[in-house]
Amino acid sequence: xxxxxxxxxxxxxxxxxxxxEMCKVxxxxxxxxxxxxxxxxPNLRPPITTTEMALTYKKELEAxxxxxxxxxxxxxxxxxxxxxxxxxxxxxxxxxKSYPRGVTTNSEGGIESYEAYYPVxxxxxxxxxxxNLHGEVPSDPTSNxxxxxxxxxxxxxxxxxxxxxxxxxxxxxxxxxxxxxxxVKSLGETVGCTITAHHLALTVDDWAGQGFHYCKPVAKFxxxxxxxxxxxxxxxxxxxxxxxxxxxxxxxxxxxxxxVGCAAGVFTSAHLLPLTAHLLEEFGxxxxxxxxxxxxxxxxxxxEVAAGSEKIRLRRSSAPIIVxxxxxxxxxxxxxxxAGGRINWDIVDS
Numbered sequence: 061x062x063x064x065x066x067x068x069x070x071x072x073x074x075x076x077x078x079x080x081e082m083c084k085v086x087x088x089x090x091x092x093x094x095x096x097x098x099x100x101x102p103n104l105r106p107p108i109t110t111t112e113m114a115l116t117y118k119k120e121l122e123a124x125x126x127x128x129x130x131x132x133x134x135x136x137x138x139x140x141x142x143x144x145x146x147x148x149x150x151x152x153x154x155x156x157k158s159y160p161r162g163v164t165t166n167s168e169g170g171i172e173s174y175e176a177y178y179p180v181x182x183x184x185x186x187x188x189x190x191x192n193l194h195g196e197v198p199s200d201p202t203s204n205x206x207x208x209x210x211x212x213x214x215x216x217x218x219x220x221x222x223x224x225x226x227x228x229x230x231x232x233x234x235x236x237x238x239x240x241x242x243x244v245k246s247l248g249e250t251v252g253c254t255i256t257a258h259h260l261a262l263t264v265d266d267w268a269g270q271g272f273h274y275c276k277p278v279a280k281f282x283x284x285x286x287x288x289x290x291x292x293x294x295x296x297x298x299x300x301x302x303x304x305x306x307x308x309x310x311x312x313x314x315x316x317x318x319x320v321g322c323a324a325g326v327f328t329s330a331h332l333l334p335l336t337a338h339l340l341e342e343f344g345x346x347x348x349x350x351x352x353x354x355x356x357x358x359x360x361x362x363x364e365v366a367a368g369s370e371k372i373r374l375r376r377s378s379a380p381i382i383v384x385x386x387x388x389x390x391x392x393x394x395x396x397x398x399a400g401g402r403i404n405w406d407i408v409d410s
Contacts, residue, residue, distance in 0.1 A: 254302025
């Protein structure tokens, strides 16, 4: 038995496309997964810190797959100035991503003090650029801070930045806790929040000892997962999909070398829309799919779809779809989330 649903112009408002050969593997998979708009993260090596670097990167992505619209971001660093913000805005760059130092992949150059960037935030507020916050603080045994409470301890920073710059559009990225959901809901219309597909499925039990489920921020407790599901089921307009799809070579996800450790990131781009439909259906929110993957995020970013925009059709079948075990090959082989598992939805031709 089949049932079809249609979603207008889905948009992924947080995706990592990497560089070099890995970029060539994963960039076309954004569209394969049902998305034609990708909000691209800047944590490359070296990070994207200038307008010229962002535009060069965008051209590289367009050369790989011109069928996707790429919204570009800059990496918040001491090199970023108010003048560069104005230049970036004029060039069509949409946002600035903040990484606290050392909390995730390629964040070694991350920030340690938000106050130092107030002139940059003021310029962003004036020109209408978005501040994207990786919502964790670094682990610190002296303050009993670790991956399980790093997000909660970050939330006062979110509140203080919003209070100081109430017209600055801010997105708390990849929320994982009930505290984060409640904080965003309590703030003004200029504060939004992304939720990943994998955080709707995972809890701490699923990544402890399982490298392919390990990401930053880590999945938390069952009640935290429930909070993410509840806010989607509610249809709250300031919560929307940002996959944080983060490809790593499979060998870096399955490493057992203590000196190296497991790379942080879960890869979902290649089957993102069917996966999201599958998960929302599981907790009774399938009717909120279009709002979550298209309407809410596009509205927050001012990228609403035009009348008559293309719709993506999904079909549910009694014969589940098997998620491939890997994409790419050799050193560029990427294992997707739920590899070898079954999902109930697939993209079909109109």
